[in-house]
Amino acid sequence: MMNHDYQKIPLQRLVNVESSIQSERIVQESIITLHSIGGDGDFEPHTSLLGTPSKIKELHIGHLVCEGLTIEFPSLLDFEHNIVDGHVDSYFNSIIANTPEPRLITTSCGACNHPDLSVEQLHGKPMPHVQQLSHDQLTTALDGMRGEMELFEATGGCHGTALLDSTGKVQFVSEDIGRHNAVDKTIGLAILSGLKTFNEFTLLLSGRCGWDIVAKATRIGIPSIASVGAFSSAALDLARANGITLYGFVRESGAWKAGLN
Numbered sequence: 001m002m003n004h005d006y007q008k009i010p011l012q013r014l015v016n017v018e019s020s021i022q023s024e025r026i027v028q029e030s031i032i033t034l035h036s037i038g039g040d041g042d043f044e045p046h047t048s049l050l051g052t053p054s055k056i057k058e059l060h061i062g063h064l065v066c067e068g069l070t071i072e073f074p075s076l077l078d079f080e081h082n083i084v085d086g087h088v089d090s091y092f093n094s095i096i097a098n099t100p101e102p103r104l105i106t107t108s109c110g111a112c113n114h115p116d117l118s119v120e121q122l123h124g125k126p127m128p129h130v131q132q133l134s135h136d137q138l139t140t141a142l143d144g145m146r147g148e149m150e151l152f153e154a155t156g157g158c159h160g161t162a163l164l165d166s167t168g169k170v171q172f173v174s175e176d177i178g179r180h181n182a183v184d185k186t187i188g189l190a191i192l193s194g195l196k197t198f199n200e201f202t203l204l205l206s207g208r209c210g211w212d213i214v215a216k217a218t219r220i221g222i223p224s225i226a227s228v229g230a231f232s233s234a235a236l237d238l239a240r241a242n243g244i245t246l247y248g249f250v251r252e253s254g255a256w257k258a259g260l261n
Contacts, residue, residue: 004028004054005175006155027157027177028052031104032088034060036069036096043091048104051152051181052158053088054139055174056081058188059181060090066187066216069096073191106178132259133202137168138226138250144170145204151175152206160206161186163198164226170204179207183216198222205229209248214238224259226250231258 006025012107013022021204030053038044057079064070074092081090133141141164145154149160152175159179162170163186172193174185183203190198199221205213208229217225225231226247230237236258239246245259 005052005151006157025155027151027155028086029177030083030086030088032056032059032090034063034090034092036092037094041180045102046096046099047101047180048102049178050106050180052176053083053086054176054187055185056083056088056090058174058185058192059176060092060113060188061191062184063181064092064096066160066184066219067100068219069098069100070094071097073196076192105180132245132257133224133226133247135250135255138247138255139252141168141170141202141204142206142226142228142250145173146206148173149175149206158182160204161205163190164202164204166200179205180208180212180216182206183213187220189215202226207245209235211235211238214242214244214246217244218242226255230256 006027010021011024013020030055032049032051033045034047035043036046051059057076061074064074067170078093079090081088108201114261129229145160145162151158152160158175158177159182160173160175161182162173164170172186172189174181174182176185176187196256201222202224203222204215205225205227207227209225209227209231211234212233213225214235218238224245224247228250229248231246231248236246245257248256
């Protein structure tokens with residue numbers, strides 16, 4: 001059995017010295033090719049991703065904005081997609097600002113074409129929160145996100161992301177086998193909801209926080225990121241250079257914070 005999120009297949013189950021054939025759900029991982037209008041007026045591929053083929057329009061919108069491929073926020077009517085034999089093609093009916101180098105972006109790492117790891121702020125400078133998040137607020141928010149991660153609950157094989165607003169509400173929960181894809185889906189969902197600015201939100205991550213995630217937050221003006229996993233040295237450097245607060249290794253026992261205050 002297969003849907004766009006996962007496959008349900010028979011596998012050998014090992015328990016101590018016994019084995020049996022049981023049904024298991026595994027996360028779907030597909031090639032997702034993103035297209036835009038080229039110089040001759042026809043569609044041309046601009047990015048190929050490995051990811052979970054759900055919320056395709058949200059993924060495409062979020063990727064365009066988070067990677068600086070468009071300045072304007074697109075609308076749902078600008079996109080269409082099809083899925084054939086597990087391969088996804090998504091079409092943006094407009095010209096993008098620049099064309100990335102052709103390569104397959106894997107689920108384990110995001111796009112990076114910046115040799116010096118610098119990033120331009122495109123949608124407003126992140127505005128540091130007047131009130132920093134407490135440990136209790138962090139754990140409550142991440143637990144709230146985890147409670148809405150249905151694909152993870154079914155498979156145990158995906159990442160989750162969301163936005164935390166200034167009132168403590170967790171919004172726009174998204175899941176994907178690729179953590180950077182999940183971020184793009186969350187941002188795409190937020191844009192489609194009518195959100196115009198991101199400088200009052202905290203980005204929530206179910207895994208680690210690497211440079212590529214901070215780069216996305218920098219471009220769209222997110223002021224803080226909270227992750228269940230650790231943040232990397234490059235992520236920390238980029239966050240500090242752009243006024244972004246990082247909260248890492250958020251656990252019941254505590255969390256690490258790196259920011260301006």
